[in-house]
Amino acid sequence: MAPLPPLTESLIPFLDPYLPRKVPITLLNKAETDENPPFITLTFAQSIDSRISSSPGVRTSISHLETKTMTHYLRSKHDAILVGIGTFLADDPSLNCRFKINDDDPNHLIRPVIIDPTFKLGPFYENSKLRQAYLEKKGLPPIVLVKLSTIKSNPEIESFCNHHDIVLLPLESEPASRFQWMVVFRELKKRSIRSVMVEGGASVINSLLLSRDSSSGKPLINSLIITIGPVFLGKSGVEVSPCKELRLIDVSWWTGVQDSVICSHLN
C-alpha cells in the first residue's frame, strides 16, 4: 500500500476543537467510565450532490489524497472505527490507522467495529484487507455486532470468530432488525472504547444523524466532519440525507488543494 502524503499542517488546529479529549483513565470518575457513551465522530466523504458512492456497493474515490491523510489522522485520535457491513462488502477496507508523525512512530491501533446483524462477513473475512492488516500486525481484529437470533440459529459463527480472534458481540435487535445506537455505543464503552469514528455507509450515516439520547434528547454525534469532493455522482449514486431537516452549529470550513471540509456540532 502506497504511503500517505504528509498531513497538511493547517488541518491540525482546524480539527482540534472537534476531536475527543484524551483524559487519562485515572482522572475519570466512575460515572464517566461506566455510564457515559463514548465520544462519537461521524465522518465521510461526499460529492457535491450528497452521494458517497456512484452506485450501491461500489467503492468510489471522492476525496483527494490530502484528505485521505486527514482521515487517517482522525483515526489516530479515536479508539475504534465503525462501519456497516455494506461498506465492508463494497470497499474491502483495511480499517486501520496508517497515519504516522514520523517513520519511528508506532502504528496507532484502532479497533474496527462492524455492524453485521446477520453475519454476512463470514465468507469474505478470510481474504479481506482487514484480516491481512491484522496478520501483518498493522491492525486489530474486528468487533462484530450480530443479532442474538442469528447466533442462536448458526452456532458455528462462534467457533469461526474464536478461530479468527474476532470479538463477537451479540445484541438484541428491535422488531425492524435494527440495533439502537445508544445500546451499541454503551456496549463498546463496556469494552473500554472511549471514542468511535463512524465512517459509514449511507444506512449508518442517515440513521445516526437523527439519533438522540432518549433521556437527555441530545444528539448521539459529538462531531460531524464531512469532506466534499469536486464531483457530481448523479441520481444513481448512494445518497446521504437524513429524512428530516437537521441544523448544524459551531461550523468551520477548510479548503485544501481540491476538497473542502466542514466540521460542526449538531443542534
Ligand SMILES: NC(=O)c1ccc[n+]([C@@H]2O[C@H](COP(=O)([O-])OP(=O)(O)OC[C@H]3O[C@@H](n4cnc5c(N)ncnc54)[C@H](O)[C@@H]3O)[C@@H](O)[C@H]2O)c1
Ligand atoms: N464516501 C465515503 O466516505 C463512504 C464511507 C463509507 C461507505 N461508503 C459507501 O457506502 C456504500 C455502503 O453503504 P450502505 O448503506 O449500503 O451500507 P452500510 O455500510 O451503511 O451498511 C448497511 C448494513 O449495515 C447494517 N446496519 C446498519 N445500521 C444498523 C443498525 N442500526 N442496526 C442493525 N444493522 C445495521 C445492516 O445490515 C445494513 O444493511 C458503499 O458503496 C461504500 O462504498 C462511502
Ligand SMILES: Nc1nc(=O)c(N)c(NC[C@H](O)[C@H](O)[C@H](O)COP(=O)(O)O)[nH]1
Ligand atoms: N475519505 C474518504 N474518501 C473517499 O473518497 C471515500 N470513498 C471514502 N470511503 C470511506 C470508507 O470507509 C472506505 O471504506 C475506507 O476509506 C477504506 O479505507 P481503508 O482501506 O480502511 O483505508 N473515504
